[in-house]
Amino acid sequence: MDCITELAGKGAAARQAARRLATLSTAVKDKALLAMADALEQEQAEIMAANATDVERAAANGMAKPLIDRLLLNEARIASMAAGLRQIAMLPDPVGEAAAGWIRPNGLAITKVHVPLGVIGIIYEARPNVTVDAAGLCLKAGNAVILRGGSEAIASNTAVTAVIARAAAAAGIPAAAIQLVETTDRQAVTAMLKLNQYLDVIIPRGGAGLIKTVVENSTVPVIETGTGVCHTFVDASADLVMAGDIAFNAKVSRPGVCNAMETLLVHKRIAAAFLPALLERYHQAGVELRGCPEAMKYHQSVRPASQEDWAAEFLDLILAIRVVDDFDTALAHIAAYSTRHSEAIVTSEYNNARRFQQEVDAAAVYVNASTRFTDGFEFGFGAEIGISTQKLHARGPMGLRELTSIKYLVNGSGQIR
Amino acid sequence: MDCITELAGKGAAARQAARRLATLSTAVKDKALLAMADALEQEQAEIMAANATDVERAAANGMAKPLIDRLLLNEARIASMAAGLRQIAMLPDPVGEAAAGWIRPNGLAITKVHVPLGVIGIIYEARPNVTVDAAGLCLKAGNAVILRGGSEAIASNTAVTAVIARAAAAAGIPAAAIQLVETTDRQAVTAMLKLNQYLDVIIPRGGAGLIKTVVENSTVPVIETGTGVCHTFVDASADLVMAGDIAFNAKVSRPGVCNAMETLLVHKRIAAAFLPALLERYHQAGVELRGCPEAMKYHQSVRPASQEDWAAEFLDLILAIRVVDDFDTALAHIAAYSTRHSEAIVTSEYNNARRFQQEVDAAAVYVNASTRFTDGFEFGFGAEIGISTQKLHARGPMGLRELTSIKYLVNGSGQIR
Incomplete structure (x- = not known):
């Protein structure tokens, strides 16, 4: 399967999943997050075995020690990933929160409520913990996510995604809510950046080069993160x-x-x-x-x-x-x-x-x-998907609320114009 | 001067102007809006003369009657443009409005306040009233604006922009706060869509074709407006x-x-x-x-x-x-x-x-x-720059607040981490 076909298929499935996700109760989402955390710990042997193949390949390719360390998953790091998911389950759900409400002179009652963004693409580099973190945050805010990690971590990311997506599905989350781009072909990134039909936003997480590539090539709206002088x-x-x-x-x-x-x-x-x-x-x-x-x-x-x-x-x-x-x-x-x-x-x-x-x-x-x-935790948001350095949509630390959009509910009694 | 040079020059000037605009008081901005309204009426002869050349050229080129009507400026339409500016002057200023504020356990006081977006690009079609409307809304929210209207209305837009920018400058607004792209070269749009260094956002206003071109080609963040099925x-x-x-x-x-x-x-x-x-x-x-x-x-x-x-x-x-x-x-x-x-x-x-x-x-x-x-006036926003059909930043009718970003003010007493 070429990567354009893979992306279009995943995009269409994510869009379907997002429609259901938007209506799931907080209880169902939180139960899924806890089940994902448990599954990570229960299936850590499978994850570490997959990670070992990434680490071995990286070492054979002469990757620098600090980068190999970033790639490494051990029991403590898997426990930390699970703890992160449990923490997300404890946070208030931004979906449905009313941002404002008022009544117009003609009697129309308007309520501005937070709704999920829809389908979020995350493009990131070789830290497998981002896979879990991003999936958990997107799920809690009612979004489907398509993850594209670095090729160095492909075995780890595949194993981790399989474990959490399976646990989420068993807890009542649509199967396509959490998907990983499986090809390491660089064309997949190019295809993802043009997937306007299915993606509502792309968030790049990584170095300046990655962010520049995404900003310069994406026609999907991007939230630029990171660079801090x-x-x-x-x-x-x-x-x-x-x-x-x-x-x-x-x-x-x-x-x-x-x-x-x-x-x-x-x-x-x-x-x-x-x-x-x-x-x-x-x-x-x-x-x-x-x-x-x-x-x-x-x-x-x-x-x-x-x-x-x-x-x-x-x-x-x-x-x-x-x-x-x-x-x-x-x-x-x-x-x-x-x-x-x-x-x-x-x-x-x-x-x-x-x-x-x-x-x-x-x-x-x-x-x-x-x-x-300047950090989502230090600001009290309880989570962070990144720090936006652009002015549109979100600026500064992005917590769960920044992963939502809004919708106007307008209730009338027959008003016409 | 080629259009890339023109755009870069206007962009740099707009960025400078935006830095000053962000700190101007509401009183100064409102005074400028009223002066712009007065100037439109006082200099209507000049504007109608310029408009006549657009209308004549359009008729000679065989433009359809309803489109020529949209292009036409008469006393009533100029008065309506002026009235629009006076109405914007009456609206509350979103800049400085606090969206939230809290104190962290370590004593850091965080306030989330609305600030201007910075420099806004507007790309629109042949209705010269958009020139005034967009300039007024951007100014009130503390933004510099670069306007790119349709070539059919170039003489009208040039005259209108000259009148309002002159009046604004006389009232204390930086001269580069309101600028029009003067070339009708289509390459100017292409250049504008890549002007990430100077533009914070581009808002297209017009038909589906224009919006598609902007969304598919812009690397500057876009707010997509309009299409309603x-x-x-x-x-x-x-x-x-x-x-x-x-x-x-x-x-x-x-x-x-x-x-x-x-x-x-x-x-x-x-x-x-x-x-x-x-x-x-x-x-x-x-x-x-x-x-x-x-x-x-x-x-x-x-x-x-x-x-x-x-x-x-x-x-x-x-x-x-x-x-x-x-x-x-x-x-x-x-x-x-x-x-x-x-x-x-x-x-x-x-x-x-x-x-x-x-x-x-x-x-x-x-x-x-x-x-x-679904309209900024009917929703009670008092103004409307367009209706966003995307989920990022703004969704639905966009009033003045949707032309702002936010900034976190963090006040401490020596906190370190």
């Missing part, structure tokens, strides 16, 4: 102890994620008092420092930053540092280089806090806190 | 007088718009009691009737409906009629042919009303009212 601006009025802790945390606590800081901006009035100790702290923590000429004065390890460094998402223990003349220069720098993900100011001036939050265009704009909080 | 299902329990009025209104009151009914579904149990009088009423009103074999029994003017008729958006005094065996057949017909715009049931059974609203997947689902109410 996040800044922290330490204003002249900042509490320098607080600023140091925030700036250190934002870079070092988990440098490989999208909400980590990539560039530190420091007001020149406090640079001499602030930077030497902080830069030494970074240096001790193994952070590679790249700065403007002014920043280089404050620590011997600072190398000159290139033009590219200001725009780079390092995702690593590398930091760009710029000393700025004033507040407006900081805002202009952020406007020029931000990917509109998360931006922070550390300040004690009310008016600077206010202006920063008003003028900086990003999904999350922080005053006196680390950018690392 | 709307059904009215007259259930066996319907009040037949009410059902007749609703069905007549939905087809005849304004057949050329997207919320008009295209197919009438009638439960077979009441077909004999219901259809003869209604079909005669349609016939008297000049409606061409195309039906299933069963429907053909009830009026001599009913011609056989083809497979294509069930999927057709006639936008004309043409109606497809199908007699269905039961409620489920009606739901299946709607699921198969609906464009998910507006669907109605006329019924007196609670459970059928409930199931219809739950199971039918459309932007607006009516019980005992005409589908013709």
Whole structure:
């Protein structure tokens, strides 16, 4: 079967399934999520055996150690995937929630309610846990999902999908609610990006290259996730102890994620008092420092930053540092280089806090806190399918409600126009 | 200047303008809207002169009369455009409106506020009033707009845009807030659809062909508007007088718009009691009737409906009629042919009303009212930029709030993770 035929078949089946899924009660969906969690644990031997073939092939192909580690499934990771599903079962169901309601002068009663999006395509890279996570979130919000994972994890993803889809079906969920694209042919991605007839949205989860490919080629609506060139601006009025802790945390606590800081901006009035100790702290923590000429004065390890460094998402223990003349220069720098993900100011001036939050265009704009909080769990959503860096539909951390659309219910008594 | 250079220049200018627009007060924006309205009336001679060249060229090219009428601007139409702007000035400003706010256990205060989308591209056909309407709505919601109208109206659109942009600038709005693509080269549309760097969203307004071109070729996020294959299902329990009025209104009151009914579904149990009088009423009103074999029994003017008729958006005094065996057949017909715009049931059974609203997947689902109410004004939004038939971002009538995105303001006291 060629991949266009496979995709069209899966798309049509998903569309049918979505029609039923939209009307299932929360109780049925939650029971299915718990059954999926149990099945993952009960059938972990099957899953680990499949995963072993992926890991062996990856090792034989010379895949780098950290990537092999990301691919690996063991008992603890399977238990964590199951725990994730149980947590999703505990969350409130967004479907049916009324967003607004009003009565028009002619008596028409209008209610705006949340409904499932329909069929969601997820294109992701080699972490098999995304398979379970995405399937669980899409199911809870009443959506059918078509999953396309990386070829490196195909055996793992196939085994995991078989286990959870079987458990879900036994619990009353339509069989086509959770489907995996089985071919590893790259043409399948191309076909998926043009599957407007069956897909309501595609969410890419992975590196910048994957996201770029999806955004540039998809005619299905896309929710762009991920890239974070996040800044922290330490204003002249900042509490320098607080600023140091925030700036250190934002870079070092988990440098490989999208909400980590990539560039530190420091007001020149406090640079001499602030930077030497902080830069030494970074240096001790193994952070590679790249700065403007002014920043280089404050620590011997600072190398000159290139033009590219200001725009780079390092995702690593590398930091760009710029000393700025004033507040407006900081805002202009952020406007020029931000990917509109998360931006922070550390300040004690009310008016600077206010202006920063008003003028900086990003999904999350922080005053006196680390950018690392941009996350569905930290925001209290109880789940996260990704962090949107676009402005349409969803922006910032996406929880279950962001996996829904709306519908207007209009109730009349014979109104005509 | 080639069109790619023109678009990139306008895009960059719009992005700059958007940064300032996002921080302008409602008072400044409203003052500008009123000034734009005044300018349209004061400079109507200039606008009508430009319009005359469009109309003459259209007539010379043999454009059909109704299309020439749509193109024509006279004093009354210019006054109506001005009135539209004054009405937008009266509406509440969605920017800054808080959608939600909460405090996390660690003390972080999170507020979700509405912010402008940024830069909006509007691609539309030959009605010059769209120029004013779209510019006014985008401005009120704090967005920069790049307008691309049809080549038939280029002189009118150029004159209108010059007048309103000049008035807006004099009232303190950035000059690049309202821009028109000046070339009529079709390549400009292609370039616009790939202008991801500068455009946050493209909204096409026009016929099915235009919308298809935009959806299939744009890499900028699109809000799909318009196509409405709307059904009215007259259930066996319907009040037949009410059902007749609703069905007549939905087809005849304004057949050329997207919320008009295209197919009438009638439960077979009441077909004999219901259809003869209604079909005669349609016939008297000049409606061409195309039906299933069963429907053909009830009026001599009913011609056989083809497979294509069930999927057709006639936008004309043409109606497809199908007699269905039961409620489920009606739901299946709607699921198969609906464009998910507006669907109605006329019924007196609670459970059928409930199931219809739950199971039918459309932007607006009516019980005992005409589908013709799907409209931003009729819904009480006070304005309408279009009716979305997609599920992402906005669905159904789009008012000012649908021209915004959101932003999370996160206020802390030194929180780190």
